Amino acid sequence: MGIFKENPFGHILFLKKWLIRILGIMSHQRYKGFNKLEVEGSEIIRALPDTNVLFVSNHQTYFADVVAMFHVFNASLSGRDDNIKNIGYIWHPKLNMYYVAAAETMKKSLLTKILAYAGSISIQRTWRSEGKDVNRQVKMSDISNIGTALNDGWVVTFPQGTTTPWKPLRKGTAHIIKRYKPVVVPVVIDGFRRSFDKKGLRVKKKGILQSMVIKEPLEIDYENESVESIIEKLEYAIEQHPSFLKVISEKELLAYEEENKKREWRS
Template sequence: MGIFKENPFGHILFLKKWLIRLIGIVTHSRYKRFNSLEIEGSDIIRSLPERNVLFVSNHQTYFADVVAMFHVFNASLKGRDNSIKNVGYIWNPKLNMYYVAAAETMKKSLLTKIFAYAGSVSVERTWRAEGKDINRQVKMSDISSIGKALNDGWVITFPQGTTTPWKPLRKGTAHIIKKYKPVVVPVVIDGFRRSFDKKGLRIKKKGILQSIVIKEPLDIDYENESFDAIIEKLEYAIEQHPSFLKVISKKDLLAYEEENELRRFRNRHKI
């Protein structure tokens, strides 16, 4: 690999590799020592094609979720079976791996810009900006950017667009699936909300059991299934369909919502 070789987004791969190495080494203990990360599906990761794979997941923090997936995916590709033991797997990371994130979030600080260079496909949110609810059209350039990332490799997306559980999935994900016809792999995560702050940067509580479950790719009829049918299939796959609320106690749901409101209140007063 030439030292100045770039990916399709103009990022120098040599620099991206060192950023992923650094982030991997610094964050490893957050999942291995301070908390315990339980993994299922490493064998599925190893069976996937090199390109045009879309991972669809529920979302609990801004950054801890996706960093954990970078650990798990790279460890799996290096032969680890449902384990991130020995961080040496991060020395030669998969460089054509991306994640979809809000452009507004990725521009906020030097740290978020570093995270962005390591693999973000930044898009403009259509429903929220600067802390206010909005309603604007999807930018076709954002759809094209995700398509460019899929053409180059793997993309992680969080279609709810929020860390609040059981919110509806954004239909843009179904448009991407029908347009680019990727292999769609559901991922279900848990424990990150309890162990990290909302941004996923600060450890809030130690000794939490975190989990990442990678499921078999979905069977999707790209030509004939409707957008709504695909969305419903994704909601069930990542365990965020409204029917799952029937097995969640009202007390637990209220606790989640109160926790999220408290975080928003604290963040507003820090600005």
Template sequence: MSLFKRNPFGHILFIKKWLIRIMAVITHQRYKRFNKLEIEGSDIIRSLPSENVLFVSNHQTYFADVVAMFHVFNASLSGRENTIKNLGYIWKPKLNMYYIAAAETMKKNLMTKVFAYAGSISVERTWRSEGKDVNRQVKMSDISSIGKALDDGWVITFPQGTTTPWKPLRKGTSHIIKKYKPIVVPVVIDGFRRSFDKKGLRIKKKGILQSMVIKEPLEIDYENESFDSIIEKLEYAIEQHPSFLKVISKKDLKAIEEENKQREF
């Protein structure tokens, strides 16, 4: 690999590789020693093509979720079976892996800019800005950037656009799916909001069992399926459809809501 070879967004791959390696070393014990990450479905990762794959997941923290996925996906590609044991897998990380994040979040400080260089596709939120509700049009350049990333490799998205559970999915995700026709892989995570703060940077509690379930790709009729139908399919796949609330007791739901209030900032 040329020392100054760049990805489609102009990022130097040599620098990106070392940023991923360093962040992996710093964060590995957060999922391996302080807490335990239970993984299911790593064989699915190894069966996927190298590009045009969209991972769709529920969201619990700003950064810990996606960092865990970088660990799990790279470990799986190196042949590990549902484990991130032995950090050697990060020596040759998958460099064409991206995640969608709010532009205002990724510009806040040096650390978020480092996270951005490591793989974010920064988009402008249409419903929230600087802590206030807004209503603005989707930027076509943001859609094009996501398409460019899919052409190059894998993209991770959190279609609820918030770490609060049970919120409706943003319909923009279904538009991306219809337009670019990626393989759509659902991912369901749990335990991250109990073990980390909202940003996913500080360990809030140790000894928490975290989990990540990678599911089989969804069957989607890209030409004939409606946007609403795709959204509903995604909601069920990442276990955020309103019907899932029926199996949660009022006591547990209240506890979740109280915890989310304490984590607001």
């Protein structure tokens, strides 16, 4: 690799590699020391093509979720089976990995700008701006940038567009799927909301068992399935469909809370 070789967004790969290495080393203890990350599905990661893969996931913090995915995906590609032991995997990170994030979030500080350089596809939110509800048109350049990233590698997106659970998925994700026809891999995470603050930058509580389940790619009829059908399929896949709430009784909710308490572990 030439030292000044760039990706399609003009980011120097040598610099991006070192940023990922440094951020990976700095953040590893958040998932392997202060808290414990339980992983399922590493073999699915290793079976994926190198490009045109879209990961769809529920969302619990601004940054801790996607940083954990960078760890898990790179560890899986390096041969780790459902664990992120031995951080040596971060020395040769997958550089064509991206994640979708709100542009206004990624411009707020030096740290967020560094995180953006490490792999963000920054988009303008159509429904929210500076803490207020808005209603504006999708920027076609944002859609094109996601397509460019898919053509170059893997993209992580959080189709709810918010860290609040059970919110409806944004239809834009389905339009992207129909347009670019990526391999769609669902990811379900838990424990991050209890471990970190909302931004995912500060450890809020130690001794929490986090989990990440990588599921088999979805079967999608890109030409004939409707946007609504794809959205419903995604909602079930990332376990955010409204029916998950409707079938939970008060007794089951209490049991669920008890289970959450049991998820805490002691080193």
